[in-house]
Amino acid sequence: MERSNQNEKLATNTQNNSVNGHFESVKKVRSRTSGTPGETVSRASPLMESWKEERTRSVEDNETSLPSIAAAYSTILSGLGEDPLRQGLLKTPWRAATAMQYFTKGYQEKIIDILNDAIFDEDHDEMVIVKDIDMFSMCEHHLVPIFGRVHIGYLPNKRVLGLSKLARIVEIYSRRLQVQERLTKQIAVAITEALQPAGVGVVIEATHMCMVMRGVQKMNSKTVTSTMLGVFREDPKTRDEFLTLIRS
Amino acid sequence: MEYRAYTGMNGLGNSKLVTDLQCLKEFTELSVNSKKAAVQRNQETSRKESEDESRLPVLEAAYATILRGIGEDTDRQGLLRTPARAAKAMQFLTKGYHESVYDILNDAIFDEDHDEMVIVKDIDMFSLCEHHLVPFFGKVHIGYLPNKKVVGLSKLLHDWLDMCPTVQERLTKQIATAISEALQPTGVVVIIEAVHMCMIMRGVQKINSQTVTSTMLGIFREDHKTREEFLALVKSK
Numbered sequence: 001m002e003r004s005n006q007n008e009k010l011a012t013n014t015q016n017n018s019v020n021g022h023f024e025s026v027k028k029v030r031s032r033t034s035g036t037p038g039e040t041v042s043r044a045s046p047l048m049e050s051w052k053e054e055r056t057r058s059v060e061d062n063e064t065s066l067p068s069i070a071a072a073y074s075t076i077l078s079g080l081g082e083d084p085l086r087q088g089l090l091k092t093p094w095r096a097a098t099a100m101q102y103f104t105k106g107y108q109e110k111i112i113d114i115l116n117d118a119i120f121d122e123d124h125d126e127m128v129i130v131k132d133i134d135m136f137s138m139c140e141h142h143l144v145p146i147f148g149r150v151h152i153g154y155l156p157n158k159r160v161l162g163l164s165k166l167a168r169i170v171e172i173y174s175r176r177l178q179v180q181e182r183l184t185k186q187i188a189v190a191i192t193e194a195l196q197p198a199g200v201g202v203v204i205e206a207t208h209m210c211m212v213m214r215g216v217q218k219m220n221s222k223t224v225t226s227t228m229l230g231v232f233r234e235d236p237k238t239r240d241e242f243l244t245l246i247r248s
Numbered sequence: 249m250e251y252r253a254y255t256g257m258n259g260l261g262n263s264k265l266v267t268d269l270q271c272l273k274e275f276t277e278l279s280v281n282s283k284k285a286a287v288q289r290n291q292e293t294s295r296k297e298s299e300d301e302s303r304l305p306v307l308e309a310a311y312a313t314i315l316r317g318i319g320e321d322t323d324r325q326g327l328l329r330t331p332a333r334a335a336k337a338m339q340f341l342t343k344g345y346h347e348s349v350y351d352i353l354n355d356a357i358f359d360e361d362h363d364e365m366v367i368v369k370d371i372d373m374f375s376l377c378e379h380h381l382v383p384f385f386g387k388v389h390i391g392y393l394p395n396k397k398v399v400g401l402s403k404l405l406h407d408w409l410d411m412c413p414t415v416q417e418r419l420t421k422q423i424a425t426a427i428s429e430a431l432q433p434t435g436v437v438v439i440i441e442a443v444h445m446c447m448i449m450r451g452v453q454k455i456n457s458q459t460v461t462s463t464m465l466g467i468f469r470e471d472h473k474t475r476e477e478f479l480a481l482v483k484s485k
Contacts, residue, residue, distance in 0.1 A: 088378045
């Protein structure tokens with residue numbers, strides 16, 4: 001019920017926005033979910049589909065699957081040649097399983113739940129930036145941590161978002177098995193969908209333990225990805241202002 | 249007598265080793281218990297590379313179970329080969345089991361008439377927390393006062409003990425003990441400053457905290473001026 005209301009509101013608003021390739025595909029996805037026949041849908045990119053899928057892991061699911069994850073960790077420890085019965089490792093399978101569920105708790109949460117209350121009408125049309133948001137994620141290819149910082153900026157269009165909600169959006173998407181490029185885009189798209197701002201910019205600088213601890217083993221390397229939508233993409237001066245402010 | 253028994257057990261039938269150990273009696277008394285533990289550990293947990301290959305399928309199946317357990321779709325493109333990659337990554341991160349300390353250090357011990365402190369600092373270290381199987385990483389600073397024998401410096405940088413699930417206190421002690429067994433120096437000190445992802449990413453979530461552990465053996469334990477000299481040199485840029 002709340003979903004269809006959201007659909008109507010967003011459908012109206014997206015029509016009012018200047019269309020760039022991104023907003024169009026947003027509109028197309030929405031029309032698919034409200035049930036219209038899908039002739040406009042075929043262009044929706046796989047990225048948008050994966051954003052749209054609301055993961056539905058619940059707290060009960062966590063409890064049910066904990067024993068099998070713990071058993072899997074126990075198998076891993078013995079497969080590595082360790083003695084799972086030595087004192088330091090006795091409860092490790094359970095601790096590791098709980099830790100892994102915590103690192104993927106983004107699957108239990110929905111954007112809609114955290115955003116609904118904190119969108120406010122404000123007559124502010126200057127850039128709003130929240131920078132240096134610590135981010136911790138898991139590499140989906142090696143199941144090894146990724147950590148870094150996220151910088152978010154947006155140009156409001158009469159609606160602003162509670163500042164901590166930006167950090168919560170980062171949390172929801174980063175506490176999953178992720179690829180940094182996808183994470184950046186998901187954060188930008190979520191803010192766009194919720195606020196319909198004039199533009200959004202997201203920059204993530206992260207260190208990937210899969211590159212540092214194994215493989216090429218480059219200690220000091222960082223990966224930087226960014227997504228610029230709306231006026232941040234079209235206007236180089238706005239983009240420069242954003243990038244300068246996050247560097248300072 | 250117990251030293252002879254040890255050398256028999258691990259194949260180091262080196263009488264010079266035994267004599268030197270007996271000369272440094274006070275020093276070795278301090279480290280005898282950790283030495284015993286280190287020898288036992290080296291024997292019990294050796295893992296041959298050939299076994300790694302045969303164990304991969306089991307590890308892969310376990311990782312696939314974990315992925316399903318956390319609610320992921322194992323058929324999506326990004327996750328198709330993840331169990332295999334994660335299993336290989338975990339084997340790499342625990343390769344400390346492959347190598348025995350004696351194999352690595354024994355080739356690079358040289359006789360030098362040097363009795364001033366030797367310090368190798370800011371050695372990057374990565375390891376796995378044995379309680380949560382999550383990485384912890386940081387810097388290791390090693391100092392020793394040679395007693396006519398020095399070790400090739402790159403051997404100190406070798407990550408022979410890092411890569412096992414371990415506890416930071418034990419890792420510090422293992423490194424110190426390994427060096428003292430191989431070189432019989434006048435003193436050894438190892439300091440590790442590390443950041444634990446299990447504290448940062450979960451639990452208390454304290455992002456800037458660091459854990460510092462140290463092991464001082466021999467003259468570094470007894471003489472505070474020597475210890476201060478080491479600490480001053482490690483802190484300086």
